[in-house]
Amino acid sequence: MAERGRPRKFDREEALARAMELFWRKGFAGASLSELTAAMGINPPSLYAAFGSKEALFHEAVSLYGRTESPEIWLAIEQAPTAREAFDGFLRATAFSFTQPDKPHGCLIVLGALHADDAGSEAVCAALRKMRADNVTDLAARLRRAVDEGELPAGTDCDGVAAFYVTVQQGMSIQARDGASRETLLAVADGAMAAWYGLTGGRPAARLC
């Protein structure tokens, strides 16, 4: 079971983290092999031996992103007692995650590969698109749970509400990439939550009466 051959000189996870950071900052097509190898501190043959291809490296980088950056965003969706607190926490965590110092602003899954440049990046683009679609599904599932639990009316348009909040979050990626401050994104989150009772038809805002 002991490893045969010359031992790898670099830390694979560390190199992957550097690749993820570069993909996050420049996108799949925008991060060139020479930039990747420079950031990872290795030569091209080492990259291909360890990860297979630029596309495979990107998929691993996205997976790492999902394991390191996403959980804090989705924590509230899973753990908050009410759907309203879940969505509010979701958007507030997004505002924090998208404006971390010393990290690229915005979301890798939204900004990483919007255009299917050539045949090679079509698969990459489709993978991110599916992850974005899954986000809508997950939010809708949380809303349906709220309907089942009686927090929201039976007629709630869970898919439509989920689409709205995902759209806001995706817009926050653009805003964050454009330099919007954490405070601005939190204000956007508050704005989206201002639509909650009107959207869900749940308990109205009593102070308005």
Place this chain on the structure above:
Amino acid sequence: MAERGRPRKFDREEALARAMELFWRKGFAGASLSELTAAMGINPPSLYAAFGSKEALFHEAVSLYGRTESPEIWLAIEQAPTAREAFDGFLRATAFSFTQPDKPHGCLIVLGALHADDAGSEAVCAALRKMRADNVTDLAARLRRAVDEGELPAGTDCDGVAAFYVTVQQGMSIQARDGASRETLLAVADGAMAAWYGLTGGRPAARLC
């Protein structure tokens, strides 16, 4: 004043329109010279003689986009009698514009150049970023006008509200590019408008009382 030399064989505006369509669909970096010349029906020397460079062609394409696609979106902002109708019309027109058949879905100004790949595209990226920032400014100006006219309270956070609605619109570009239907985008627009009274502190939704 008569034109000297051999007359141009192609229609410059028509070729520009084809270039705009390709940039819109694939982004600045994603649209290669060979694809551009193929779409425009001309050879590289003709492109450079008529437009100067790929970057200059992109700027002209963005200008054409602003003249042909943007007006219908911004019409309501300028002409609607109330700010609420202005923003509602703005988002509904966006939903229509972003899902036109036989045209790329989403907005060229949002999707055209998110990453500053190299030194050449940094200027392109910055130009689009400025246009996106100007959008926030324009929406905020419409809100301030509503404050002046008494439609909205004096304490309204015009910049924050403008940031929210621009964020929603930018998220709609991602959604449209991902294949969201016109109906879905209209539902997102309705969702954003559901936040209006809560955000602006204006006249509350009477039906909730």
Place this chain on the structure above:
DNA sequence: CTCCTTTTTTATCGATCAATACATAAATCG
């Protein structure tokens, strides 16, 4: 030690990128 396996470094591969040289063609000007 000698084999064997794997990683390393160096140098490069063919393809494609944005951008041009060059010669020819098609118009106006004198």
Place this chain on the structure above:
DNA sequence: CGATTTATGTATTGATCGATAAAAAAGGAG
């Protein structure tokens, strides 16, 4: 007409793209 000007088509330019060939280096296995 010849001279000038501009556009066109063909063929390339140097640079960079993602991906490798080849040989030296560094470990364990026998």
